Amino acid sequence: SIEECDAISRQLRRDGIEPNLLNAANDLDEDRIIKEAGLFGAVTVATDMAGRGTDIILEAGLDRRIADRYAILVGELLAEGVGAVTLKCPAKEAAQILLAAIDATGLRDWLGCSVAAADRGDGTEVIVSAKDVAAHAAAISLDFGLGLYVIGARTSGNARVDHQLMGRSGRQGDFGASR
Secondary structure, X not given: OHHHHHHHHHHHHHOOOOOEEEOHHHHHHHHHHHHHXXXXXXXXXXXXXXXXXXXXXXXXXXXXXXXXXXXHHHHHHHHOOOOEEEEEEOOHHHHHHHHHHHHHHOHHHHHOOEEEEEEEOOEEEEEEEOOXXXXXXXXXXXXXXXXXXXXXXXOOOOHHHHHHHHOOOOOOOOOEEXX
16 A cells, blocks of 8 residues: 555664555556666665556666675675674576675775585585684675565565565566565
């Protein structure tokens, strides 16, 4: 409902996230909002009926920008004293993009860390370890995701509509996930 979208948007704003809002109250801006939904860092809150029948086109280079951000985050965590960071990648191709970003940031040279990748049944784990892991206390595990991530706040009561919502991510060969 419009009221639920407004409530979620207010909560996001309180948390420092500025979302776009797509519902029947602002349907004249639908084209712009859907276009912006595919941009790096975009957050869009929509009713389950808003924007139906329209694909969200992801910005060129989006996956690499996301991977670069993760690589920087890993470097910051290691610099703050974390001993190892494990990134759970949903697919081998996603792990390859992450590994390329880690190499491009120069993490290995900057912090003298080691990087390893291990195939798992449900994807690939990339493990970045500090030079002296034993001297560091914490190990952190993160889910690594690329593309569009769709979160359904609740079920609509109509399975077809719910499946359409979840199907917005990972379309046309792009990475993505839904929950």
